[in-house]
Amino acid sequence: MQINVFFDRENKEKTIEVDENSSVKDLLGKMKINPVTVIVSKDNNILTEDEKINDRDKIKLISVISGG
Amino acid sequence: MNCCKEKPIIELQAGQKLCKKHFTEYFEDKVHKTITKFDLIGKKENLGVAVSGGKDSLTLSFILNKLSKRNPKIKIEAIAIDEGIKNYRDKSLITAKEFCNKHNIKLNIYSFKEEFGMPLDNMLKVLDVKPCTICGIFRRYLLNKKSKELRLTKLATGHNLDDECQSIMMNQFKNNIHLSARLGPNSGVKENKQMVQRIKPLYLCAEKEVTTYAFINNILDEFNECSNITKSYRAQIRDMLNDLEAKFSGTKYAIVNSFLQILPDLKEKFKEAEVNYCKECNEPASKDKCNACKYVEKLEKAKIEI
Numbered sequence: 001m002q003i004n005v006f007f008d009r010e011n012k013e014k015t016i017e018v019d020e021n022s023s024v025k026d027l028l029g030k031m032k033i034n035p036v037t038v039i040v041s042k043d044n045n046i047l048t049e050d051e052k053i054n055d056r057d058k059i060k061l062i063s064v065i066s067g068g
Numbered sequence: 069m070n071c072c073k074e075k076p077i078i079e080l081q082a083g084q085k086l087c088k089k090h091f092t093e094y095f096e097d098k099v100h101k102t103i104t105k106f107d108l109i110g111k112k113e114n115l116g117v118a119v120s121g122g123k124d125s126l127t128l129s130f131i132l133n134k135l136s137k138r139n140p141k142i143k144i145e146a147i148a149i150d151e152g153i154k155n156y157r158d159k160s161l162i163t164a165k166e167f168c169n170k171h172n173i174k175l176n177i178y179s180f181k182e183e184f185g186m187p188l189d190n191m192l193k194v195l196d197v198k199p200c201t202i203c204g205i206f207r208r209y210l211l212n213k214k215s216k217e218l219r220l221t222k223l224a225t226g227h228n229l230d231d232e233c234q235s236i237m238m239n240q241f242k243n244n245i246h247l248s249a250r251l252g253p254n255s256g257v258k259e260n261k262q263m264v265q266r267i268k269p270l271y272l273c274a275e276k277e278v279t280t281y282a283f284i285n286n287i288l289d290e291f292n293e294c295s296n297i298t299k300s301y302r303a304q305i306r307d308m309l310n311d312l313e314a315k316f317s318g319t320k321y322a323i324v325n326s327f328l329q330i331l332p333d334l335k336e337k338f339k340e341a342e343v344n345y346c347k348e349c350n351e352p353a354s355k356d357k358c359n360a361c362k363y364v365e366k367l368e369k370a371k372i373e374i
Contacts, residue, residue, distance in 0.1 A: 008291040064279040
């Protein structure tokens with residue numbers, strides 16, 4: 001399935017292909033992003049790592065790292 | 069284990085999952101316990117909050133403003149330093165101004181350009197110096213000097229658990245253990261009237277927790293990164309610690325908690341016999357001239373040579 005991911009740190013939207021029944025943790029693993037460094041949101045709600053994601057979901061990754 | 073029937077938004081290091089309401093209580097409780105445990109705020113204060121416009125300083129201002137509303141004897145006002153970093157500080161200062169306006173917090177802004185003659189971007193063109201070094205020296209200098217002028221009793225900064233952990237490891241790896249003696253939740257020399265005591269109420273809050281709190285309270289702005297940060301040693305230590313944290317949950321807490329156990333001994337070992345004052349500006353200095361005045365002199369020379 002395909003997930004639309006916007007990563008604020010890169011200011012870019014990407015389409016990521018993941019297996020059916022994937023979780024947030026699987027998505028971050030596929031993108032090689034350390035879960036410690038982001039919070040993940042969908043429709044302005046925060047998702048935990050074990051939550052399942054669905055085909056065509058629009059996900060936003062928010063960097064927790066300070067910019068300065 | 070979930071805290072209640074509501075949807076969780078965060079999993080804590082111990083495995084407990086908290087919903088929005090319980091996370092807010094957990095986070096605010098942690099900040100208040102930090103303030104109490106380390107005696108950071110007295111019954112009557114004129115507190116300054118160092119504000120950058122980033123999530124840490126806005127979260128801190130948000131919480132201290134709540135505290136101030138409950139305790140009228142604790143007054144707060146914000147201080148921001150405009151270093152002069154194009155496309156970074158100009159943007160974050162807009163956020164800081166909007167936030168302070170919305171929450172009715174007085175904001176005092178001081179710039180490198182007005183205080184030292186040129187913005188940081190220009191300083192880096194005329195001096196061969198690491199950006200974070202000169203920026204840090206001038207920023208700390210101004211924060212202390214202006215806090216005294218504003219008659220602030222203490223200056224609160226948004227340093228969090230991750231920041232402290234990075235500083236501890238940087239000092240360790242570079243054999244700068246004497247610098248670690250100045251760390252801790254209440255840095256600065258308490259007895260020295262020329263030095264406004266700095267306090268770190270977010271000391272035990274992980275960066276992810278701070279971001280989560282900022283997100284659910286709508287005080288998280290668009291991501292904005294200083295163009296100089298990628299060059300810094302701190303950024304490399306930060307990435308290393310985050311990799312370790314992902315593999316071994318609780319690493320950062322362990323580093324900071326074990327550091328807190330040895331901090332009293334470090335402070336005793338590196339206690340300065342007497343504090344010197346800069347012959348140029350009378351600010352505290354380790355030698356006869358403070359680092360800020362040394363760099364001001366270098367800037368003057370560099371301007372003449374150009």
